[in-house]
Every structure is written in C-alpha cells, then in structure tokens.
Amino acid sequence: MKLKHYLKLFNISKIDFSKKIGVSNVSLSRYISGERFPERKVLSKIYQSTNGLVDANDFYLEGIPNYELNDQQKAELNNMINSLRKGKLKFIAKAITLIESSLKLHKLQASFLLSKLKDKNDSLRIGITGVPGVGKSTFIETFGMTLIDLGYKVAVLAIDPSSKRSGGSILGDKTRMMRLSVNKNAYIRPSPSQGHLGGVAKKTRDSIRCLEEAGYNIIFIETMGVGQAETTVYDMVDIFLVLLLPSGGDELQGIKKGIIEIADLIIINKADGSLKSTAEITMSEYKNAQTMISKSRKDILPQVFQCSSTENTGINKILSFVKKFEETRKKSGSFYQTRSEQQIKALWSDITLETQEFIENDLRSKEFVKKIIKDVEKNKFDVNNASKIILDYIVKK
Ligand SMILES: Nc1nc2c(ncn2[C@@H]2O[C@H](COP(=O)(O)OP(=O)(O)OP(=O)(O)O)[C@@H](O)[C@H]2O)c(=O)[nH]1
Numbered sequence: 027m028k029l030k031h032y033l034k035l036f037n038i039s040k041i042d043f044s045k046k047i048g049v050s051n052v053s054l055s056r057y058i059s060g061e062r063f064p065e066r067k068v069l070s071k072i073y074q075s076t077n078g079l080v081d082a083n084d085f086y087l088e089g090i091p092n093y094e095l096n097d098q099q100k101a102e103l104n105n106m107i108n109s110l111r112k113g114k115l116k117f118i119a120k121a122i123t124l125i126e127s128s129l130k131l132h133k134l135q136a137s138f139l140l141s142k143l144k145d146k147n148d149s150l151r152i153g154i155t156g157v158p159g160v161g162k163s164t165f166i167e168t169f170g171m172t173l174i175d176l177g178y179k180v181a182v183l184a185i186d187p188s189s190k191r192s193g194g195s196i197l198g199d200k201t202r203m204m205r206l207s208v209n210k211n212a213y214i215r216p217s218p219s220q221g222h223l224g225g226v227a228k229k230t231r232d233s234i235r236c237l238e239e240a241g242y243n244i245i246f247i248e249t250m251g252v253g254q255a256e257t258t259v260y261d262m263v264d265i266f267l268v269l270l271l272p273s274g275g276d277e278l279q280g281i282k283k284g285i286i287e288i289a290d291l292i293i294i295n296k297a298d299g300s301l302k303s304t305a306e307i308t309m310s311e312y313k314n315a316q317t318m319i320s321k322s323r324k325d326i327l328p329q330v331f332q333c334s335s336t337e338n339t340g341i342n343k344i345l346s347f348v349k350k351f352e353e354t355r356k357k358s359g360s361f362y363q364t365r366s367e368q369q370i371k372a373l374w375s376d377i378t379l380e381t382q383e384f385i386e387n388d389l390r391s392k393e394f395v396k397k398i399i400k401d402v403e404k405n406k407f408d409v410n411n412a413s414k415i416i417l418d419y420i421v422k423k
C-alpha cells in the first residue's frame with residue numbers, strides 16, 4: 027500500500043509519522059511524492075511501523091509517467107469537476123466517457139474524478155424492470171415528465187449486458203422518451219457497451235455519482251428481465267419497480283418469481299383501451315397474492331398499481347407512493363442504511379472483478395499455464411488437477 031494511503035487510512039499525520047521513523051517532515055513528504063527514494067534503513071523502519079503494509083515496492087513506481095497523473099492532467103480534471111457541478115452537459119458526457127473507458131489513462135482520470143465527488147443523499151434512485159415491450163421507457167418518459175414539472179432533474183440510464191435488444195436501442199430509447207430527450211432538465215445515457223455484468227454495474231454506479239454531482243436528483247435505471255441484471259440493479263437503487271402487462275401470471279410473462287418478491291412497486295402498465303379490464307383483473311390478482319410477496323423492506327409494504335404510460339393515467343397514485351416510500355424510509359433511517367449496505371456490496375464486487383482480471387491477465391502470460399491449457403485441451407490433463415496446480419501457484423505467490 028502507498029504510504030500516503032496508509033497515513034490516510036489510519037488517520038496518522040505526516041509529522042507524527044516522520045517522528046516515529048526518525049526523519050524530517052520534509053524528507054517524508056519527498057518520499058511520498060516520489061521525489062526521493064527512502065534509504066534502506068528508513069525503508070525498514072517504515073516497513074516495521076506499518077506492520078509490513080508499506081514496503082519498498084510501494085515507493086518504486088511513484089512519479090513514473092503512466093502510473094500517476096501529472097499536475098496539468100489533475101488541473102484539467104478539477105476544471106471538469108467544476109463544470110460538472112454546474113451541470114454542463116458536455117462535461118457530464120466527458121466524465122461518463124472516462125468512466126466507461128478501459129484505457130489505462132482514462133481509468134486513472136476516472137478514479138481521480140470519482141475521488142473528488144461527494145456522496146449525495148438527496149437523490150432518489152429508481153430501478154425499473156420488466157419484459158421487453160412492457161413499456162419501461164414509455165413509463166419513464168411519462169413519470170419523468172411529471173417529476174420535471176415538479177422541479178426535479180431526471181437522469182435515465184440503462185443496464186443491458188445481454189445485448190438482446192436490437193441494434194437500435196439508443197435510437198429506440200430516445201424515440202420512446204421523446205419529450206425527456208429534448209428537455210433541459212433531463213439526461214438520457216444509453217447503456218454502456220455490452221460486457222461482463224459486474225463491469226457494466228460498476229460503470230453504472232460511477233455514472234450515477236457523476237449525475238448526482240451534476241444536480242440530477244431522480245435517477246432511473248432501466249433493465250430487462252434477463253439473467254442477473256435485475257438483482258444487480260436492485261442493489262444500486264433505493265426503490266425497485268416491476269412493470270407487468272395486463273394478462274395472466276408472472277411466469278407467463280417471463281418474469282422470474284424472485285423478481286416479484288423484491289419489488290417495492292408492481293405496476294400493471296397498458297391499462298387502457300381494450301386491455302383496461304384485463305389490467306383490473308391482473309391488479310386484483312396481484313393484490314390478493316400480496317401475502318405471498320415477501321416483505322423485502324422492514325418499514326413499508328409493497329404496493330400494486332395500474333397505469334397507462336401512453337395516456338398518462340394512474341401516474342399520480344404511483345408518484346404519491348414513491349414519495350411516501352422515500353419519506354418513510356428516510357425518517358426511519360433505513361434509506362441510508364440500505365445505501366451503506368449497497369456500498370459494501372459494491373466494494374466486494376469491485377474487489378472480485380479486479381482480482382479476477384488481475385489474476386487472469388497474470389496467468390495467461392505464464393508459460394506453464396499455457397502448457398497446462400494445451401494439455402487440458404488435448405485431454406491429457408484433467409480440469410480438477412490443472413486448476414489445483416494453478417491455485418497452488420497463486421496461493422504461494
Ligand atoms: N397501449 C399502451 N401502449 C404502451 C404503453 N406503454 C408503452 N406502450 C407501447 O409499448 C411499446 C413498447 O414500449 P417501450 O416503452 O419501448 O417498452 P420497453 O419496456 O422500454 O421495451 P425494451 O426497452 O425493448 O425492453 C411501444 O410501442 C409503446 O408505445 C401503455 O401504457 N399503453
């Protein structure tokens with residue numbers, strides 16, 4: 027671990043630490059900035075005083091280009107953050123582009139940027155799921171416009187790692203959200219390039235923070251009922267909405283049972299025209315089955331509503347419930363508690379993601395691993411044995 031990170035983590039001042047290892051405060055600052063490399067004796071004192079957390083390697087890469095941002099790059103990013111705080115669209119887009127990029131420099135820039143952002147507790151993150159065509163985007167458009175009329179700033183993100191949607195999803199979203207896409211108080215971001223769900227989720231979480239810093243206080247996250255995407259979204263929002271069609275049971279609709287169980291709000295959409303009476307029946311079926319719906323929140327029960335996103339009916343009742351949900355949970359503190367728990371989950375999922383990437387990259391370059399892979403391919407080596415040998419190597423390292 028870098029010495030500066032160690033001091034921050036354990037809340038130790040530079041002066042106290044310099045006294046502890048017997049060097050001047052100025053020397054310590056030079057070690058930290060990478061201007062000087064500590065001599066052997068000092069290195070061993072640092073090693074001992076930090077219980078081995080900071081060693082010689084941690085000083086080795088300081089000040090080397092491509093490893094740290096230079097002052098000019100940092101100044102540019104600080105400017106970007108200032109413009110972001112003023113809500114300038116160009117800079118919001120730039121920031122999210124850095125977050126979504128896999129280039130090393132962009133990653134460094136993104137983590138610098140994110141380290142400067144404050145955590146906002148005055149936003150509401152709304153997750154929305156449902157089968158393709160149920161009307162998620164149309165609902166977001168109608169509900170979002172209602173919120174904008176009340177003075178909110180609305181951002182819309184999508185998580186769609188499956189790429190099941192046809193190529194024109196960006197175009198599709200913008201046409202379904204015609205009024206939002208041209209409104210100055212709304213920002214629509216198409217889903218990041220498809221990839222590993224964990225990676226997409228991390229990018230989305232970071233984008234949410236940028237958008238909140240830019241003043242958006244309602245964040246919608248749309249996802250399709252595919253794979254693990256819904257639970258991933260559930261873990262990054264404050265309230266979770268499931269949209270259903272007016273027709274028979276959720277299994278018929280291709281919605282997994284577990285998803286109904288975590289819904290805070292079940293909405294039967296398209297309650298209009300010839301589907302109106304069917305919507306009524308579907309709604310009462312779900313209301314009757316509510317005892318079967320597990321109570322995922324301690325302080326408020328899930329509710330069932332119907333609405334028409336195209337005709338803008340039933341939206342106000344939904345709005346009232348969403349507000350009540352937010353107020354109740356903020357008052358009891360569970361709103362903030364859930365966010366903290368989500369942070370911890372995010373931390374572990376980041377660690378898993380990064381570790382996996384790191385280990386895989388490291389292993390793939392090793393000659394003995396290449397040999398093992400070839401042997402497994404030719405059935406000369408069984409998978410169990412092969413993975414054990416590789417795991418042994420990692421553990422020893
Ligand atoms: N009659 C009626 N049609 C609706 C309603 N809401 C959406 N639709 C229509 O349903 C179709 C799909 O709507 P979208 O909003 O794109 O659905 P989606 O769930 O976002 O779809 P994907 O993003 O592809 O998963 C469109 O033709 C909408 O006009 C509604 O309340 N009533």
Ligand SMILES: [Mg+2]
Pocket residue numbers: 162163164199202248
């Ligand atoms: Mg959509």
